Amino acid sequence: MDAVEGAAGLAHVLREHELVVGARVVLRHRLPDGSASDALGELVAADEASLVVATRRGEVRVRRGDVLAGKAVPPPPRRRGAxxxxxxxxxxxxxxxxxxxxxxxxxxxxxxxxxxxxxxxxxxxxxxxxxxxxxxxxxxxxxxxxxxxxxxxxxxxxxxxxxxxxxxxxxxxxxxxxxxxVDTPTLVMTAALAALPGAAGVPLPVGCSVASAPEPDAAWLERYHYRGTTAVPPAGRRVLVSADAQVFVRVLDGGGGTVAVARGSASPGWVGLTAVEVAPSHRRRGLARRLLAEVADWGRARGAVSACLQVAAANTGARALYGAAGFSVHHAYHYRVQHHG
Known part of the structure; x- marks a missing residue:
């Protein structure tokens, strides 16, 4: 039986939508003698009859009828550490x-x-x-x-x-x-999800409440302003719901108005934080910390162990917020853009 990192909790889990060619997957499958084995590696071929996984010991072909469980798993670590x-x-x-x-x-x-x-x-x-x-x-x-x-x-x-x-x-x-x-120098920050605060430890101001949904509603979209835009275009709405799963969190004031929003997203082993925005009238009241905590709780409930986010290098306020919560810089990136005229 192959050694399977990340195979814990595989029993009875079959996520067909994650079994795509190019993904790193683990398949639990039935052997001819009735026992079961796990195949861990890149899914290199898939058709209606079988799946082929490139494991460390070579390619393993699994008949679909023999698949007991299967899902995508995070990439293997190449460096020591968490x-x-x-x-x-x-x-x-x-x-x-x-x-x-x-x-x-x-x-x-x-x-x-x-x-x-x-x-x-x-x-x-x-x-x-x-x-x-x-x-x-x-x-x-x-x-x-x-x-x-x-x-x-x-x-x-x-x-x-x-x-x-x-x-x-x-x-x-x-x-x-x-x-x-050069455009938008950016930092990629990560954290151990277990180290991030939970919602229970980040109280809301009196009169405020939280609402969450798997898709952005009109109130969420109205509060989110990417780079000052007044409306999210259709392409933007598709991007917002493009991950394996996502959650859209809103903080409501006493009158029911949306005063802060964030998006959480999921991939195997990871939860991502994006689209954090707080109304100017409600800043410095801990709402961004609460949004982060809500997304962290959502990720933990889905079995994620790590968190990631991207923040503009020039946004010192956001960097301080994330650093205080437990994030650290992993690497950076920037855009190179070809301008004409």
Missing amino acids: PHEALSTDELEAVVAEHWRPDERVDLGGWRLRAAGGFTGRANSALAIGSPGVPLHEAVAAVEGFYRRRGLPPRVAVPHAAHVDPDEPALARELAGRGWG
Whole structure:
């Protein structure tokens, strides 16, 4: 029987929607003698008859009729430390990307070319992780063509160690030499979910209450203003519900008005925090801390063990809030954008 990290709790769990080619999965399956075994690894093939998992001992083909349980599992750690610290920069970027999926994704080697009508940089940039599988100049040309055909500015997300100057990575130097500018330096922060405060420990101001739902309602959408926008476009609404699961949390004042919002999202082993916004009239009252705690509780209830978020490097207030709650910087990234005229 294969050694299975993360297989705990697998019995009787069959998440068909997670069993997609390219995902890291664990399958419990029936053997000819009636016993059961687990296959852990990348799902490399799937059809109506069988599933093929590339394990450390070789490929294992499992007839669908023999599958007892199955689900996606987090990537294996490559570095020592707690799960939220052990993944490499590229590995964590791949995790975080599953919390904010675009309408369209085209892979170029390890790079992910993403488009969603221009709503957010994350959903409308080429995530440069791993190798593009072609010479760098060809990769850049492919990125340019992809975004121009969609009427979007060519944009590349360049991940790097937090202590590294944004101009240091080879890709950044290549793009800078072509005149691509820097946009939105960002930090990726992680935490052990068990260390984050729960809602019971973060009281609300008198008269306030919390409401949560699996989809954003009109009140949530009205409070959320991405970069000052007054309305979330249709593409944005699709991105907001693009993760494996999500929760939309609102804080209501005494009159029932929505004064703060946040979104929680899930991927195997992880909970993500995005779209945190508090009305100016209600800031410095602990509402953001309560939103974070609500999302943390939701993640713990789903069995997650780690949390992640992305915050603009210039947003010192938010960085202080997350740091005080238990988050630490894992790595950084920034966008390189091709501007014309």
